[in-house]
Amino acid sequence: MNTTFFAGAAQVDITPPLGTIINGEFVAFYAHTIHDPLYSKALVLQNEDTTLAIVIVDICAMDRNFIGEVKKEIHEETGIKPDHILIAATHTHYAGSIVDLLGGPCDLAYRKSLGAKIVQSIKSALVRLQPAKIGHVSIDVPEHVVCRRYYMKPGYKALNPVTGGYDIIKTNPAGGEDFIEKRASEPDPELSAVAVMSTSGEWISVLANYSMHYVGDCANGTITADYFGVFSRHIAANLKAGKDFVAMLSNGTSGEANIWDFLQPDRYPKEDHQKKEVIGKDLAAKLSEAIKNIQWQSNSLLSAAFKDVPLGVRKPSVAEVEAAKEIVSQTDYRLITPDQEAMVKIYAREQVLLNEYPDTIEFPVQALKIGEITIGALGGEFFAETGLALKHHISTGKYFTITMANGYIGYIPPAHEIEKGGYETWRCRSSHVKEDGEGIVRNTLYEMVKM
Known part of the structure; x- marks a missing residue:
């Protein structure tokens, strides 16, 4: 079988205009400052039989209906099968809103404009297809990711605004630092990546994955790609890549993990945008060094599996x-x-x-295989426990999970974490899957990867 492997990458500016609604917080904010540009970044992989497309978008969240329409248009214009397309949000909380989350409504004008730009990023990547080779690399970078859920000492009252009772766990206990007993779990410290280079030696793309929520070290109303953008800028410089190189950092299983460390609050600079500069630059430096020892493969078989999984809704x-x-x-x-x-x-x-939601929703689960590399894609915010279990079960050493992919259901914590409470578990439109949902999704992805 002819397994000649081709790859192409491109990015399209999706920076919203000033005044655009920003979501991701409890109330709406409006863009008043643009600190750095936002992008839709596409990587297309192709052999004789199959084409895969991966798009990472600098945005908080994208719903299933929106992504479905975008995939339909991509298929009509390029022929790429919808199930072979992975579209995911980085989850920066400083981008235009295209979905109603908590108190942040959808900005309809921005939603209408974004889809065409995502389509264009894939079309531009297709134009740049060239013979290529690909490799996987991973290192542990534990110093920039901490669990944001804490067990608290007796006397602390962690109010649950849904039940009116008190939770066992407190998320981000600002003002309650003296009552912290211990963190509730361990995050996933792995920084993984697939690197793509032309057979003539030119860098095409790096698609990285790290399980850390976002940094958020600036005023609400600022437009920024957060540490995802900083990483991309620095790794391009470190690799001395050309102008067509596209660096992407996707969000892993980071539902309970961030960098707001309530036990060591002074280990990063406090000025606006400086914490993400430190973190993004360091991740890029460490990954650039690891890439020097990468093992390339140029005869990569490609495949994709996609399944809609029914999950019950907590109403x-x-x-x-x-x-x-x-x-x-x-x-x-x-x-x-x-x-x-x-x-x-x-x-x-x-x-x-x-209360107006159906009793059951369809949840998107996807698996892409690129030679020996496997990428899982899940349409919600999952805890590190889920990602670590998937890595252990798949056990190839060349696997990672991209979250907030192909849709956004919200948080899907393990059942035992829902029992403990905490912000991520409070029943709402961004945390409403029944307690067995995480296990169903995890087992589904296990089985799909075996195919």
């Missing part, structure tokens, strides 16, 4: 809906300030809206 009871409606009827959400008292009001609105 409020009739009594909870009625109580939530009473709160909503007395709240002016235009004037709300996201303090502890407001959380009850914000999550009351979530119960009313979540």
